[in-house]
Amino acid sequence: MATSVVSSFRENVEKIETELSQTIRFDVDFRDERITVRKFPKGLSQPLEAIYEIYEILGVKDIEKTNVAKALAFMRDFGGYAKKMNEYEATNLFSGIMANLKLIRLFQIELDEEPVAPKVLEFFKNLPENATTEQTFETFQKTFSFLHENILEKYTSDLFVPNTLKEELDEQLLQAETTAESHLSDLLKETKHFVLNYDNDRAEDLEAPEYFTQLVDGVLEKKEDLEINISKYLAKNWSFSRLTLVEQAILQVSTYEILFTDTPNVVAVNEAIELSKDFSDEKSSRFINGVLTNFLKED
Secondary structure, eight states, X not given: OOHHHHHHHHHHHHHHHHHHTSOOOOEEEXXXXXXXXXXXXXXXXXXXXXXXXXXXXXXXXXXXXXXXXXXXHHHHHHHHHTTTOBHHHHHHHHHHHHTOXXXXXXXXXOOSSSOXXXXXXXXXXXXXXXXXXXXXXXXXXXXXXXSOHHHHTTSOGGGGSOOOHHHHHHHHXXXXXHHHHHHHHHHHHHHHHHHXXXXXXXXXXXXXXXXXXXXXXXXXHTHXXXXXXXXXXXXXXXXXXXXXXXXXXXXXXXXXXXXXXXXXXXXXXXXXXXXXXXXXXXXXHHHHHXXXXXXXXXX
């Protein structure tokens, strides 16, 4: 699993948590005090859509049953649910459902003379503060007591055990991070084995030299710090991610040697230049020489 997928997953989870920690602001049209919800803020909808795509990449099972899918469906249909509500009522309806996405099932209740959404809102208004599962279930039964018992019995107390988007995202992100770390560890072992046997006709089970291990493990550990330091000496409007992978790797190793080892600076720079000649071209070697030279001047 690519670490970039996990990184994107983490960034979008943080965006969603930030958005849900504050009062939601819909894009609405007003008519008297009533609103028509045109769309949700992009700060919430876009990260959710991105995570749904990440779920597809990760192969999450029963993806349509996930809270991410439920939240997207709820947001898609919310304009219809909030019809004829004022902004305060719409916000309460949204918050109530997001506190337990299983309650989307309540919108399946069919009433003879009115839409069910106002009744769902009434249910949320009737809830005691910090209601327990039992209290929430009792409130539902009282609010919808007019329904036939054959309908009411379909809505058991299990439905009212909170099931939030945050819980699912935290769980899925942890699984993705654990899997990525495992894949990275396996890839690192294979890479070390390949590098140690680079000049051998037949692969041998060689023990990695201590300095080799120090460099590889050190660069991985300090990866973000190294990228920040290197980026300071790139041309304006040029980012580290735009460099070729070879240039990124060479600059990371040489910068790590300069900052964190006893290798003489001139040796680290010369090694970087020679590596860029072997694995890239003359233009790249001049570029790397320039970046490292400027880095040393400032350092």
